[in-house]
Amino acid sequence: MEKFGYICPECGKGTIKETTVINCQTKINNYPFIVPKAIVGVCDSCGAKNFDPQERERWVNLYNSGLEAKRVFLKAEQILHIRKKLGLNMEDFASLIGCTRQSIYNWEKKNRRIAQSRMADVIIKLLDECLNKGKVDVLSFLAQELKHLGVEIKIKPDVVTIVTSEKYETFICSEEEYAQNYMKPQGCLGFSPKLKTVS
Numbered sequence: 001m002e003k004f005g006y007i008c009p010e011c012g013k014g015t016i017k018e019t020t021v022i023n024c025q026t027k028i029n030n031y032p033f034i035v036p037k038a039i040v041g042v043c044d045s046c047g048a049k050n051f052d053p054q055e056r057e058r059w060v061n062l063y064n065s066g067l068e069a070k071r072v073f074l075k076a077e078q079i080l081h082i083r084k085k086l087g088l089n090m091e092d093f094a095s096l097i098g099c100t101r102q103s104i105y106n107w108e109k110k111n112r113r114i115a116q117s118r119m120a121d122v123i124i125k126l127l128d129e130c131l132n133k134g135k136v137d138v139l140s141f142l143a144q145e146l147k148h149l150g151v152e153i154k155i156k157p158d159v160v161t162i163v164t165s166e167k168y169e170t171f172i173c174s175e176e177e178y179a180q181n182y183m184k185p186q187g188c189l190g191f192s193p194k195l196k197t198v199s
């Protein structure tokens with residue numbers, strides 16, 4: 001079915017023609033993605049590209065299933081599994097992570113059409129990590145997760161993460177702040193509790 005065939009909104013001269021683009025580079029939720037075989041509308045005069053919303057949705061699904069296959073993005077059954085491990089119903093789980101019950105329902109549904117946002121994905125993964133390990137270095141965890149998406153970022157080098165043994169709280173401060181406010185660690189854990197907590 002011809003999806004395009006209309007006059008180019010850019011130049012007003014050419015016609016938008018359906019074109020198959022092999023290895024089409026795009027961005028999904030701001031992350032780089034290559035669509036193996038994309039249907040794009042291209043103007044036969046100025047070359048302007050037009051995108052069909054349905055085709056775009058197909059790319060998003062392709063992207064998400066690719067991430068699920070690589071275990072980068074939680075599948076519906078994994079979200080359900082983590083929620084059950086926490087012993088929470090949909091309402092309480094939604095309250096915990098700050099979304100609606102309807103969202104949880106959509107994300108856990110078999111053959112779902114709506115997947116969680118990446119923000120929700122990392123929060124749920126962090127919960128799972130907490131269940132499995134007790135303590136989580138959030139900064140490292142998030143950076144590692146991002147690396148799986150093919151993006152490497154440089155986190156400010158003077159940020160240090162300190163985990164106290166007593167309260168299992170994570171403090172983040174600069175090295176300078178650290179030097180001013182803290183005694184040398186005795187052993188390697190247990191610092192003065194003067195610090196502000198980063199939650």
Ligand SMILES: [Zn+2]
Pocket residue numbers: 008009010011012013014015043044045046047048
């Ligand atoms: Zn044009």
